Amino acid sequence: MSSTDSKPVDEPVPASEPVSSPVPPTPPRKPDATGTAAQGMAIVARTQGQLVRRRFFRHKAAMISLTLLILVILLAFTSIGIAGIPGWWIYDYTTPGVVVNRGAPTLSLLPTFLGGEGFHIGLHPFGQDDLGRDYFALTMRGAQISIMIAFVVGIVSTVIGVAIGAISGYYGRWVEGTLMRFTDVMITIPVLVIAAVLGQRFGGSGPLVLAIVLGCVLWTSLARLVRGEFLSLREKEFVEAARALGAKPRRIIFKHILPNTVGVITVAATLAIATAILLETSLSYLGFGVRAPDTSLGLLVSTYQNAFATRPWLFWWPGLFIIIIALSINFIGDGLRDAFDPRQNRVRA
Amino acid sequence: MASFIVRRFLISILVLLAATFIVYVLVANAGDPRSSLYESTDPGKAVKIAAMTRNLSLDVPVIPRYFAWLGGALGCFVGNCDLGNTATGAPVIGGLTVAIGSTLRLVVFALVIAVVLGVAVGMVTALRQYSGLDYSVTFLAFLFFSLPVFWIAVLMKQFLAIKFNSWLQDPSIPPWVIVVSAVVAGLLAAGIVGGDRRQRLLSAAIGAAVVAVIMIGLSVTDWFAAPGIGPVLMIIMSALTALASTALISGLRSRLVLLSTGITALVGVISYFALDSLLADPSLTLLLGLLVLALVIGAAIGAGVGGLWRSQAIRASMLTAFGCSLLVFTSHLLDAVPAYSAKVNGVVIATIGATTPNFQGDFWETTLDQLGHLILPTVAIVLISIASYTRYTRSSMLEVMNADYIRTARAKGLTERTVVVRHGFRNAMIPITTIVALDIGGLIGGAIITETVFGWSGMGKYFNDALKIPDANAVMGFFLVTGIAIVLANMCADIAYGFLDPRIRLS
Numbered sequence: 001m002s003s004t005d006s007k008p009v010d011e012p013v014p015a016s017e018p019v020s021s022p023v024p025p026t027p028p029r030k031p032d033a034t035g036t037a038a039q040g041m042a043i044v045a046r047t048q049g050q051l052v053r054r055r056f057f058r059h060k061a062a063m064i065s066l067t068l069l070i071l072v073i074l075l076a077f078t079s080i081g082i083a084g085i086p087g088w089w090i091y092d093y094t095t096p097g098v099v100v101n102r103g104a105p106t107l108s109l110l111p112t113f114l115g116g117e118g119f120h121i122g123l124h125p126f127g128q129d130d131l132g133r134d135y136f137a138l139t140m141r142g143a144q145i146s147i148m149i150a151f152v153v154g155i156v157s158t159v160i161g162v163a164i165g166a167i168s169g170y171y172g173r174w175v176e177g178t179l180m181r182f183t184d185v186m187i188t189i190p191v192l193v194i195a196a197v198l199g200q201r202f203g204g205s206g207p208l209v210l211a212i213v214l215g216c217v218l219w220t221s222l223a224r225l226v227r228g229e230f231l232s233l234r235e236k237e238f239v240e241a242a243r244a245l246g247a248k249p250r251r252i253i254f255k256h257i258l259p260n261t262v263g264v265i266t267v268a269a270t271l272a273i274a275t276a277i278l279l280e281t282s283l284s285y286l287g288f289g290v291r292a293p294d295t296s297l298g299l300l301v302s303t304y305q306n307a308f309a310t311r312p313w314l315f316w317w318p319g320l321f322i323i324i325i326a327l328s329i330n331f332i333g334d335g336l337r338d339a340f341d342p343r344q345n346r347v348r349a
Numbered sequence: 350m351a352s353f354i355v356r357r358f359l360i361s362i363l364v365l366l367a368a369t370f371i372v373y374v375l376v377a378n379a380g381d382p383r384s385s386l387y388e389s390t391d392p393g394k395a396v397k398i399a400a401m402t403r404n405l406s407l408d409v410p411v412i413p414r415y416f417a418w419l420g421g422a423l424g425c426f427v428g429n430c431d432l433g434n435t436a437t438g439a440p441v442i443g444g445l446t447v448a449i450g451s452t453l454r455l456v457v458f459a460l461v462i463a464v465v466l467g468v469a470v471g472m473v474t475a476l477r478q479y480s481g482l483d484y485s486v487t488f489l490a491f492l493f494f495s496l497p498v499f500w501i502a503v504l505m506k507q508f509l510a511i512k513f514n515s516w517l518q519d520p521s522i523p524p525w526v527i528v529v530s531a532v533v534a535g536l537l538a539a540g541i542v543g544g545d546r547r548q549r550l551l552s553a554a555i556g557a558a559v560v561a562v563i564m565i566g567l568s569v570t571d572w573f574a575a576p577g578i579g580p581v582l583m584i585i586m587s588a589l590t591a592l593a594s595t596a597l598i599s600g601l602r603s604r605l606v607l608l609s610t611g612i613t614a615l616v617g618v619i620s621y622f623a624l625d626s627l628l629a630d631p632s633l634t635l636l637l638g639l640l641v642l643a644l645v646i647g648a649a650i651g652a653g654v655g656g657l658w659r660s661q662a663i664r665a666s667m668l669t670a671f672g673c674s675l676l677v678f679t680s681h682l683l684d685a686v687p688a689y690s691a692k693v694n695g696v697v698i699a700t701i702g703a704t705t706p707n708f709q710g711d712f713w714e715t716t717l718d719q720l721g722h723l724i725l726p727t728v729a730i731v732l733i734s735i736a737s738y739t740r741y742t743r744s745s746m747l748e749v750m751n752a753d754y755i756r757t758a759r760a761k762g763l764t765e766r767t768v769v770v771r772h773g774f775r776n777a778m779i780p781i782t783t784i785v786a787l788d789i790g791g792l793i794g795g796a797i798i799t800e801t802v803f804g805w806s807g808m809g810k811y812f813n814d815a816l817k818i819p820d821a822n823a824v825m826g827f828f829l830v831t832g833i834a835i836v837l838a839n840m841c842a843d844i845a846y847g848f849l850d851p852r853i854r855l856s
Contacts, residue, residue, distance in 0.1 A: 181364065188368040188832050192797055193812065197372065197824070200816055201379040278497060282798055285499045286813060298497070305503050319500035326495035334491070 052263070055339040062335020065328035072324055076143040079136070091124075091134035093141040093295070099132040105313045127313040129304070139317045142297040145290055146280055147325065149211040153276035156215025158269040161222030162258075168223075169230025170253055180227070186220050195279055199288035207290055210280075218276060222268045229261040263340030270333035277326045297322045354844060361836045369422075370415060372828050377411045379819045382436045404434055405822065418822065422829060432829070433822035435815070441826040444811065449793075449830060451703060452800070452807030456792040458723060459730035464785055466731065467738025472774065473541055474739065475746035482540030486739065493736035502729050502802040510698040510725060518695060520573030527564045534560035575687050578680040583621055587614040590672035598665040599658065600766050609654040609662040610669040613647045617673030621680070628681050630711045636678070643670040682720075685713035698724055701804040726803045730796050734788065741784055746777040779849045783842035790838025793831055 046054070056062060081087030091097070105127035126135040168179035186194075195217050202213045233239065234257065242256050281298030283289030290296040297318040304314035381387075382405065386398050401407070406414055421431035432441040474483045538556025539549040567573065578586065591610035592601070599606045624639070647670030648663050655662025690697055692714065693705055699722045708718050749755065750773050758772045793808065800809035808827060815823035 181360075181367075184360075184364045185367045185371065188364055188835055189372060189828070190791060190831060190835070193828065193831070194372070194375070196797075196812075196816055197375045197379055197819075200819055201375070274495070278495070281497050282499065285497070286798065286801060287817070298499075301497065301500050301503075305499070308503055308507060315500075315503065319497060322497050322500065323492070323495050326497075327491060330491050330494055 052339045056335055059335035059338055061331045062338075065331035065335070068324060069328040069332065072143065072321070072328075073147060076140045076147060079140045080144075082144060089134075089137060089140070091137045093133060093137040094293070095133065097128065097132035097134070099128055099130070104311075105135070126317050127311070129314060130307075130311075135314065135317065138295060138300065139297070139321060142295045142300045142318055143321050143325070145207050145294060145296040146277060146298070146322070149207055149214070149280045149290075149296070150273045150276040150325075150329075152208065152211035153215045153218060153280070154269050154273035156212055157218040157272050157276075158222060158265065160216065161219035161268075162226050162265060164219065165223040165226025166230055166253055166258065169227035170234055170249065170257065172231075176227070179223075183220050183223050186217075191217060191279065192282065195283055196286060196288040199283045203283070203289055203291050207294060207296070210289060214276065214279060214283075218272055218279070222265070222272065225264055225268055226261060229264055230257060233257045233260055263336075267333055267337045267340060270329060270336055274326050274329040274333060277322065277329065281322050350847070353847075354840075357840055357843065361840055365832050365836050366419075368832055369419070369825065369828065373415045373418065373821060373825055374411055376816070376819055376821045376824045377414065379816070381407075382818045382820055383407070400438075401436060404438055405436065405820075414821075418825060422825075432826045435823045436818050436820040441822050444823070445826045445830065448806065448808045448811040448827075451805065452793065452809065454703075454719075455723065455726055455800070455805060455807055456730065456796065459727045460734070460785075460789065460792055462727065463731045463734045464738055464781075467735045468742045468778075468781060470735070471739040471742025472746055472769075472777075475743045475750065475777075476769065477540065477543055478747065480540060480543065482537070485540075490736040490739050493732055496733065498729055498733055498796075498798045499802050501732065502725070502799065505725050505728060506700040509728065510700045513698055514696055517573060517690070517697060520568075520571060522564055522568040527561055527568070530564060531557040531561040576683040577686075578676065578683060580622075583676065583680060584618055586676055587618050587673050590614060590676065591669045594665045594668040594672065597770075598668065599661040600764065603658050603661065605654060605656050605658045606651075606662045606665050609651045609666045612654060613650050613666040613669040614673060616646060616650070617643070617670065617677070621673075621677050624677070628677070630713070632712065640671075640674050643674045646670060682713055682717060685711075685717055689714045689717045693718070697721055700725060703805055726796070726799050726805055729799050729803070738781070738784075742777065742781055745780050746773065749773050749777040752776075779846070782849060783846050786838050786842035786845060787835075790835040793834035 077087075079087045079089040080092060105125060124134050124136065126139055128135055129138065164179050164183065168176040195214055198213045198217065199210060202209050239252060239256055242252050247256070280289055280296060281301070284296045284298030285302040287302070290299050292299070300318035301315060301322075304311070304318075308315045383398050383401055386394050386401065391397070406417065409417070418433055421433060424431050430442055432445070434440055435444065470486060474486045477483055535553035535557030539553035542548065542552040544552075588611075591607075591614035595601055595603070595607045595610045601607060620643075627635075644667050647666040647668075651663035651666035652659060686697070689710065692710060693699075693708070696705075697717075699705065703719070703722050704715075705718050705722075708715065710718070750769075755768060755772055758768045763772075797809035797813055799805070800807045801813050804810075808830070812824060812827045815827065
């Protein structure tokens, strides 16, 4: 069964264009005037990148998630500002204030004709904590830190994973043996365990240090994936051709093989970010992650979990933001996977 | 094969040794266990600091200290175990053994439920690909992936435990709950059964009606105030068990298998009445003995009645016997609920710990007490691990159902049941086996967060408490057990894969 039959949506892809073309891609053949074009079917040649982008933009769940994630990031970073740049929100996350109405949230979304109080935001939409700090500002600060950590972890772990996977996959022999045994050693230690041990040591040195340290833990699965790709690609004819033309290993790795593994790497990196969000919040919850006076979504849940019975909003908001961020990144990863790998399984009933 | 296993084993040992070294050095550098003593105002703190320094050999540099620890740990293989002392001076081994037992009790139960449910759901979604059911389950799986355990655990404590317990004081089901449950059940039934519009509507109606009738019945008879399986229900449910096992193993068309499971269910109901007095306050060994006896009787009935369908009849009857034993067990357990509830002031589902402190009661009441404490952490672990099983099963099943031999099986004219269960499911389970093996290894380390949230003093909490100090010996004791479990599980997964799928060459 060829891969084109199984595609749920038939795109007008010329049959001559290979689905996964090695890089550099073979130039798409011009449809000849007497062939398909003469039958009234306009055939547009698309590059591999255009095909992937098209499939990704058609993935509804991924697009909704992407929009949601961008909105959350914009909200978190513009509302209270970052690095000294003030945001549009009037309160900051450190100044205590007067607790109004036990700190209950003033946000109301239910319109009056449905029995609600009408749409208004009020002074403290997410409520206030026991010191009277504005909880919206606190949650936004937590979201900023959590998102920042997740992305740094994603970048660091991807760089390390790709480097180790590419080197061991390309060079083979003792280099591969050593690096892969080292990867095995790291895999033997459960992620949460080594992350907690490192967090205990580095958690007090600020979120950025914590993020880089966590990135040094999460690379193992990506290294294995990339190595597998390299193992099969280095035997391909186009690599042999490059070698015959006298290309150096560095050029072969970066120009010929690596671009062919972009799909695998992008998907794995996205999912690593989703894992990192949950890992960071879990560590902060256990007390091995971000420490006060800074805050993160996990730390907020941990601090206020006993307030659930009396002031549930202190508990709802940070958890809700963790779920929104993690869920949307997971869906984006899923959409990317579908976009890069069109050979989706479909049962022939 | 043997040489592969030996080589794999040797490499695993080296990997484990390297891992212990890394963890030891990291933990030893994570902080000073004496730091709380330095800050204390206790006049005798100098003596205490000196004692702890001696006890944990903190005056020795980290690397020699690691090898001293390693020497003690290697003694475990010659029966002379010494994993060092914790910061408080107690030997690590003692606390660790208690923690392992408690973790096993928690995770084994949860893992079994998660695997069974996850595989079942994954299979259904693979067979109904791109249906509404498939999309809903996919969404839920992603949601569970993204749930922070510590957050959902607090919600569960509030709604599954505290609210449920207070509801049990006056257990009448409000009408809207019945309506919502019926609608959900109807949609589920329609999604699972599939077929054309008429068939889907029919299954939706039947599913909704069954659930509505059951819930109204439970509400009207105040079943939750004094739950139990009476004789009538016992007979009906035993018969259903027989039907279900037959349908699963061989299909309802094979009369001999049906006959054999029917007889087994009948024997089960008779023994339910006969054993009533014996089971008033049994011991665990008696129960296990009875279970084995039931399985033997089931196998014997299958062998006697099965005829040409012998092997299937034996399996189906044993499954029925197991189901009936479970029913009898549940029935006795439920009978003990009112007495138990009165003893613990209505806190049937506990939110913290593994048992009610100082609880006294007969076998059924103590079992209820343990189960009541197990429910919340089990649900939490199942929720977070079920998603990956569902996804893996779904993709594995899809791959298999697209294979050529499935088309061949269909072309031969086999029934859909045979194609799916015998040809599809069995092959789809091969990758799942290895994933489960790896998860067992990982879970021995305890669900660190779940145990912390629910105050379950297992391996996870042991690790968490030890790292807070940080107490290198205790953390290493934890890691040694976890690491060995993971390495062994990895090896088992590799070997099992080679056995189950002969295409994989182990060399």
